[in-house]
Amino acid sequence: MKVTEHIKEAKGKTLFSFELIPPQKGRSIQELYDNIDPLMEFKPPFIDVTTSREEYIYIDRDGLLDKKLTRMRPGSVGICASITHKYDVDTIPHVLCGGFTKEETEYLLVDCHYLGIENVMALRGDAMKEEKYFKPTNGGHCYASDLVEQIVNMNNGQFLHEVVETDNKSDFCIGVAGYPEKHMEAPSMDADIRRLKQKVDAGADYVVTQMFFDNKRYFNFVENARKAGVTVPIIPGIKPLAVKRHLQLLPQVFKLDMPDALVKEVEKCKTNTDARQVGVEFAIEQSKELMAAGVPVLHYYSMGKSSNIQAIAKEVF
Numbered sequence: 001m002k003v004t005e006h007i008k009e010a011k012g013k014t015l016f017s018f019e020l021i022p023p024q025k026g027r028s029i030q031e032l033y034d035n036i037d038p039l040m041e042f043k044p045p046f047i048d049v050t051t052s053r054e055e056y057i058y059i060d061r062d063g064l065l066d067k068k069l070t071r072m073r074p075g076s077v078g079i080c081a082s083i084t085h086k087y088d089v090d091t092i093p094h095v096l097c098g099g100f101t102k103e104e105t106e107y108l109l110v111d112c113h114y115l116g117i118e119n120v121m122a123l124r125g126d127a128m129k130e131e132k133y134f135k136p137t138n139g140g141h142c143y144a145s146d147l148v149e150q151i152v153n154m155n156n157g158q159f160l161h162e163v164v165e166t167d168n169k170s171d172f173c174i175g176v177a178g179y180p181e182k183h184m185e186a187p188s189m190d191a192d193i194r195r196l197k198q199k200v201d202a203g204a205d206y207v208v209t210q211m212f213f214d215n216k217r218y219f220n221f222v223e224n225a226r227k228a229g230v231t232v233p234i235i236p237g238i239k240p241l242a243v244k245r246h247l248q249l250l251p252q253v254f255k256l257d258m259p260d261a262l263v264k265e266v267e268k269c270k271t272n273t274d275a276r277q278v279g280v281e282f283a284i285e286q287s288k289e290l291m292a293a294g295v296p297v298l299h300y301y302s303m304g305k306s307s308n309i310q311a312i313a314k315e316v317f
């Protein structure tokens with residue numbers, strides 16, 4: 001079922017969902033299942049599976065480093081299929097511009113359609129590890145809005161090279177990312193919201209936000225997006241702080257602010273176990289306030305570790 005249909009069916013009740021990252025190649029999928037199992041009691045209507053970019057690795061060959069381009073994790077589509085098969089839950093693969101040609105994306109979307117996947121998250125993707133800025137892949141899209149257009153065209157039976165007469169069109173429900181604290185490359189908040197509007201005008205059906213720790217940022221963002229004419233659901237994304245190091249890492253990687261109250265509490269922590277507990281308690285309060293404000297879904301960035309998400313969901317759902 002589509003995310004938008006799940007939201008309608010919930011009739012105003014806030015749903016629980018989460019997102020995970022495929023295991024690195026060579027590791028067991030059982031690890032992933034072990035982290036999904038404890039979250040299923042909260043009845044997620046859908047689970048997102050992220051896609052990682054290709055990356056350079058360096059192999060030591062008798063003192064000389066051999067540089068190789070590789071993918072450390074499998075694609076999201078196969079993992080989505082295995083999760084849906086095992087748990088009978090909708091799964092949402094993240095489809096990226098970076099690292100994929102339009103042809104490869106079409107190939108992947110056709111697979112999704114035949115697998116019965118009804119939702120996709122359309123993202124530009126991050127820059128490669130050693131690059132400062134995102135560089136479009138040869139033959140790939142530059143912006144998420146271009147990817148949304150490709151998906152919408154396919155939904156209309158228009159493939160890259162021709163219009164195919166079909167009685168079996170895809171009808172993907174399309175998610176896109178939104179940034180309560182502005183995307184790091186956007187020159188201003190308003191400019192970023194205009195880009196968001198562009199993605200929705202191109203055919204996006206819902207928005208999932210980047211993580212944020214100050215609910216005011218989310219509420220302001222939703223207000224500004226509504227003013228700009230974005231009417232689709234805006235789902236808040238929540239990442240519980242899990243280790244002391246996140247105090248520096250999360251603002252640095254995702255360009256966001258931490259509320260001083262949280263910073264002070266984490267600074268007092270002697271161990272990572274203490275910090276994780278502070279992160280859980282903070283996320284519970286954050287989630288409760290968002291739920292009271294009537295958000296359609298609380299979407300948690302579990303990234304494969306579920307015990308803290310479970311502790312939060314127990315208190316909130």
Ligand SMILES: NC(=O)C1=CN([C@@H]2O[C@H](COP(=O)(O)OP(=O)(O)OC[C@H]3O[C@@H](n4cnc5c(N)ncnc54)[C@H](O)[C@@H]3O)[C@@H](O)[C@H]2O)C=CC1
Nearest residue numbers: 050051094122123124125126143144177183185186192195
């Ligand atoms: N791997 C994953 O699962 C997830 C990744 N992300 C990351 O979020 C980041 C951005 O992705 P999206 O938000 O999908 O990208 P986007 O293409 O919507 O926006 C990227 C940047 O370009 C700007 N922009 C958009 N359209 C433009 C245009 N036509 N002309 C000029 N500027 C334009 C935006 O304001 C923004 O600064 C990436 O770093 C992505 O990987 C976010 C959520 C999940």
Ligand SMILES: Nc1nc(=O)c2c([nH]1)NC[C@@H]1CN(c3ccc(C(=O)N[C@@H](CCC(=O)O)C(=O)O)cc3)CN21
Nearest residue numbers: 019050126209210211237239246249250253254301303
């Ligand atoms: N720019 C960007 N890229 C992404 O891939 C991404 C987003 N934003 N926002 C939404 C989700 C959430 N994602 C993530 C990815 C990693 C962590 C994380 O906590 N990673 C490390 C710390 C950061 C690092 O070392 O790069 C961790 O300690 O687990 C959290 C959410 C992936 N997605």
